[in-house]
Amino acid sequence: MDLHRLTRELHVKNSTKIVMYVGDGLGGLPQQPGGRTELETAKTPNLDALAKAGVLGSSIPVLPGISPGSGPGHLGLFGYDPLQYMIGRGALEATGIGFELKEGDVAIRANFCSLDAKGNISDRRAGRIPTEESAPLAIKLRAVKIPGVEVFVEPVKEHRFVVVLRGAGLHGSVQDTDPQITGVPPLDPVASDSQSKKTAEVAKEFVRQARELLKSETKANGLTLRGFSGKPALPSYEEVYGLKAAAIAVYPMYKGLARLVGMDILGKAQTIAEQMTVLEEHWQKYDFFFIHYKYTDSTGEDGNFDSKVKRIEDFDAAVSRITALKPDVLIVTGDHSTPSMLASHSWHPVPTLLSAKFCRTDGCERFGESECLRGGLGQFEAKHLMTLALANAQRLGKFGA
């Protein structure tokens, strides 16, 4: 069932404003059974006031028990079924560093590796080469020239970099060249379908020239290629919701994901306060704003309960600048849970809050995981959130007569 079949048909335009305020990895776990989660421990007077006036629920990012990465997590929030729309690994990596993929591009995650005298891999991550050393090497690989194909090489972090191939007749179905073990040489790129044969040949030539350029290196004298993928085909927010949408994010990954669904990327904010300033400056120009806050996830990933609590309090403090703008619909949620107890993304439902004039309030008093269990939105798959946003913004007509 494609939800967009309904929203494409039913959406109407008006002057309402919707804000989706996302605390990455917002959901958590208590430090002991029966205790309080990070969100429940944090002092969140602004979110609690919204919770009291609004409606709460627990969103399931993909399906019960499934822990999503950032790609599927955000696709769900944006209303794109994460099981229907897949973003290839290479495309996600390119997106994550702010590379704007074009139709027909093939994006590849590349790793520097160490090769021994026989050409066998001795270290799959080139001795975890630091970024200061690896970035210049990635840039050096821009010297590779392949007739008829434009080659982009972008540093990422440590042993990782991105290669994008642009040219006619390229397709992304090529197998990884990382053998996943040491003591053997990297694999040759092999096409999985006939359409992708040219890509495999181009990749092979890229590797040949790259090894020539790297031959005098001690650590990073080889490379492997993974996650070959084209630009994902996602319809835009304008098409499926009739929304002129913008994203205000600090990190390239979330800007990139927003760009894939046709959002404009606003400003160059580096802090949540700067993000709010960008929001205020552009308030009149858009119908929908996606505001992404990273640190609820990164502190969770670090396994730092207290630090996550503190970051949630910062996340809460910024809310007043959103409410001051009087959005018609304000949604506060996360793309998944990142409990500091697990120090990783998890499957737990995500506390979610929707505040709007015609939402049906539910008697909940605070914003937290336990309270959200009793909320009026119940437990729901995240992909339904945008439909609820549109409805509460009175931007959806009646289905059927």
Place this chain on the structure above:
Amino acid sequence: MDLHRLTRELHVKNSTKIVMYVGDGLGGLPQQPGGRTELETAKTPNLDALAKAGVLGSSIPVLPGISPGSGPGHLGLFGYDPLQYMIGRGALEATGIGFELKEGDVAIRANFCSLDAKGNISDRRAGRIPTEESAPLAIKLRAVKIPGVEVFVEPVKEHRFVVVLRGAGLHGSVQDTDPQITGVPPLDPVASDSQSKKTAEVAKEFVRQARELLKSETKANGLTLRGFSGKPALPSYEEVYGLKAAAIAVYPMYKGLARLVGMDILGKAQTIAEQMTVLEEHWQKYDFFFIHYKYTDSTGEDGNFDSKVKRIEDFDAAVSRITALKPDVLIVTGDHSTPSMLASHSWHPVPTLLSAKFCRTDGCERFGESECLRGGLGQFEAKHLMTLALANAQRLGKFGA
């Protein structure tokens, strides 16, 4: 959406142990509105302790309002969408007595019946002939010989037995021969599709020879055939979850269902205490244990509220032997509800409990239908339970990057 697409791709191996403890027909109804169900009436200190530390929910076996049989009920618990995977009645009965069906076999549920002098059915169950009398008769029917077809006849219980036909070109679409009323003769086997014509002919010949063999019997001098079906094609637990799984059940049906998904059948326990001994003996050898307890269902089917309460207390008492083994994930649930007020399987959601280190507890204090409504798992389709089990056992990787 095939859930196994995700679990096949994402499952990882580790040394965690998962136990699924199933009280057949566990859910119930109060004797008057506002009263307590069987489970809520029973004293269940062990389950209540688990409920307090774990997370509760209400599982919907198939879809809201649908009362499942044992087959779909268990398929759902095992994570096989019961609307996608169907098990024919004959295959289920053969499975239930431990007959290992092969690809291409056709299994049939057969009943002994009593025929009068005109060949009309006078008793559809042969006077509820006791097993001691009927089993030798079923074995006698092994004398039936049909060229090109191997015929297996297996006693079941009382008037019931199983026939399995094995040979080239057999298909299972043949209509039941039980007319469901007395005073008329059994029907002839009729193929529902052209592929199954040979099966219908073979079945007719089987009946002819069987009646010859039974002609001197007083009670069981006839037979009817029902539920013609082939072996269901179910992928194994090892394939879809990466789990080495075992079943500890008393009744053949549940052993058979477990065998269909590739579980090993352990021991010959006849009581719940013996089942727990089998569990203890095999604890090191498996990743996943399915323990089936029948009597919560049979007492419900008998319409005996007090007896179901007592059986639930026995079910509870055995829990301590499971928890003593310290499983990483312990799930307690049922395959459906069997309220003694209805004396039958019902559609009501099934109280479900999941206890694991990283489950997010929900403030529920006791294990019962009303409390489960407030639980952190919400209401969910039973097919998602295995994904939750794997997630809580940290046996599922992240979906997407």
